Amino acid sequence: GHPWCRGCGGEALIYVKLISSDGHEFIVKREHVLTSETIKTMLSGPGHFAENKTNEVNFREIPSHVLSKVCMYFTYKIQYTNSSKEIPEFPIAPEIPLELLMAVNFLDC
Amino acid sequence: MEAGEEPLLLAELKPGRPHQFDWKSSCETWSVAFSPDGSWFAWSQGHCIVKLIPWPLEEQFIPKGFEAKSRSSKNETKGRGSPKEKTLDCGQIVWGLAFSPWPSPPSKKLWARHHPQVPDVSCLILATGLNDGQIKIWEVQTGLLLLNLSGHQDVVRDLSFTPSGSLILVSASRDKTLRIWDLNKHGKQIQVLSGHLQWVYCCSISPDCSMLCSAAGEKSVFLWSMRSYTLIRKLEGHQSSVVSCDFSPDSALLVTASYDTNVIMWDPYTGERLRSLHHTQLNPPMDDSDVHISSLRSVCFSPEGLYLATVADDRLLRIWALELKTPIAYAPMTNGLCCTFFPHGGVIATGTRDGHVQFWTAPRVLSSLKHLCRKALRSFLTTYQVLALPIPKKMKEFLTYRTF
Numbered sequence: 001g002h003p004w005c006r007g008c009g010g011e012a013l014i015y016v017k018l019i020s021s022d023g024h025e026f027i028v029k030r031e032h033v034l035t036s037e038t039i040k041t042m043l044s045g046p047g048h049f050a051e052n053k054t055n056e057v058n059f060r061e062i063p064s065h066v067l068s069k070v071c072m073y074f075t076y077k078i079q080y081t082n083s084s085k086e087i088p089e090f091p092i093a094p095e096i097p098l099e100l101l102m103a104v105n106f107l108d109c
Numbered sequence: 110m111e112a113g114e115e116p117l118l119l120a121e122l123k124p125g126r127p128h129q130f131d132w133k134s135s136c137e138t139w140s141v142a143f144s145p146d147g148s149w150f151a152w153s154q155g156h157c158i159v160k161l162i163p164w165p166l167e168e169q170f171i172p173k174g175f176e177a178k179s180r181s182s183k184n185e186t187k188g189r190g191s192p193k194e195k196t197l198d199c200g201q202i203v204w205g206l207a208f209s210p211w212p213s214p215p216s217k218k219l220w221a222r223h224h225p226q227v228p229d230v231s232c233l234i235l236a237t238g239l240n241d242g243q244i245k246i247w248e249v250q251t252g253l254l255l256l257n258l259s260g261h262q263d264v265v266r267d268l269s270f271t272p273s274g275s276l277i278l279v280s281a282s283r284d285k286t287l288r289i290w291d292l293n294k295h296g297k298q299i300q301v302l303s304g305h306l307q308w309v310y311c312c313s314i315s316p317d318c319s320m321l322c323s324a325a326g327e328k329s330v331f332l333w334s335m336r337s338y339t340l341i342r343k344l345e346g347h348q349s350s351v352v353s354c355d356f357s358p359d360s361a362l363l364v365t366a367s368y369d370t371n372v373i374m375w376d377p378y379t380g381e382r383l384r385s386l387h388h389t390q391l392n393p394p395m396d397d398s399d400v401h402i403s404s405l406r407s408v409c410f411s412p413e414g415l416y417l418a419t420v421a422d423d424r425l426l427r428i429w430a431l432e433l434k435t436p437i438a439y440a441p442m443t444n445g446l447c448c449t450f451f452p453h454g455g456v457i458a459t460g461t462r463d464g465h466v467q468f469w470t471a472p473r474v475l476s477s478l479k480h481l482c483r484k485a486l487r488s489f490l491t492t493y494q495v496l497a498l499p500i501p502k503k504m505k506e507f508l509t510y511r512t513f
Contacts (some may be wrong), residue, residue, distance in 0.1 A: 070478065073478045073481075076475075077475055080475055081475055086453050086454075086455065087453075087454065087473065087475060090476070090478075090481055092481060092482065092485040094485070094489065097482045097485040097486045098482075098486060098498070098500075100478070100482050101479065101482035101483070101486065101504070101508075102500070102504075104477075104478045104479045104482055105479065105504065105507075108479075109477060109478050109479070
């Protein structure tokens, strides 16, 4: 079984693993990654059993410095959606927006 | 507020007892402005008075029973040392207003003398454009007059500071000129921009500080370079006087509003018209008498760059989403003259002919990561630079805002 998920054998898994092109693994809450329409579709494949790889997604074209930013956005989105708090700016350093945009275009988020 | 819900009136400020000279024509709120950090609101309440109000508003301004969600709970800043309302008596009708950060308060010693603890507030100045062509520069924390800029021969209708805080001020006047002032050199006038044939109504500097837009009582909109102070191009498309202009937060779009009832969205780098927003009436008129009442007065972008607010003579405040052809929400407002968004979003301020100011709820939206990337890229890439990138055509269309 997977130590990082609750229940293997049919129950909904709380965490999913996103793997970047350079082999970094990001363990993110399932609820968060559903922000991406693409990932949502990929994960809702047949069967939710631990044996199937629907709890893991390999991104062969997205490097870790981009994927980490995407995960940060998931957190930002969940935190500030339907909240009455003032929404702060989401910072994007000038070196990455183009690469990030390519990934985001694929991920649809 | 979700997109699509009508703006709700959060609060309204009305002037107190009218000034001695109760001229009907001097009570207007021609301009409203928030400071860039959102800590102050400037209310030009007519009769030559500007009120500087700390933001968020104090309890007394919020109607009873209303949960003002946009107010953060900063009650600990009230009391000793907290900024208090300031009244600026400008001595003549105030037309234009603009805030700028100010590196260090010149009167810091004076401030320290009266307040043992120098308050933890940002240093700001406010420029006021007056009836006879003068521009007065005030220090916001103290309400003190810092500078008097002379040069214009007639009403200074609009003002715009460079958003970078470099203390360059642009003024737009009925004397048909725009002027550039350097507040690093005691307000020295460094350039006069001539070319308009009619009263200049508005000016706006792009957030990247590279371009200046000006519009006047004529159909052409002028685009100037803020580096060389020369005319880049004229934008043709409006059919009547153009009274308001604003750049998007990433400088990639320019919107202009006209008495011809349209708002036009332009690509300022290429001069192309991207779309027109038609201000048609909600209820069609029974006869021809209402034909001219949708003249535009003001247009402004929301801080995240996804919405526009417009004020028109048909007594409506409209909210538009960037990609749609019709407004997503309306609110009734009479005699509206100007509007502006709170810099952190969520609130729109409007000013009216009778000196009133209203605060409305505005759509609070979390930008998609896609839009955030576009905003980040367009903050330093021109349209031509985007078109030269080795990316798919659809991506270029998205980045240049041509996906309507």
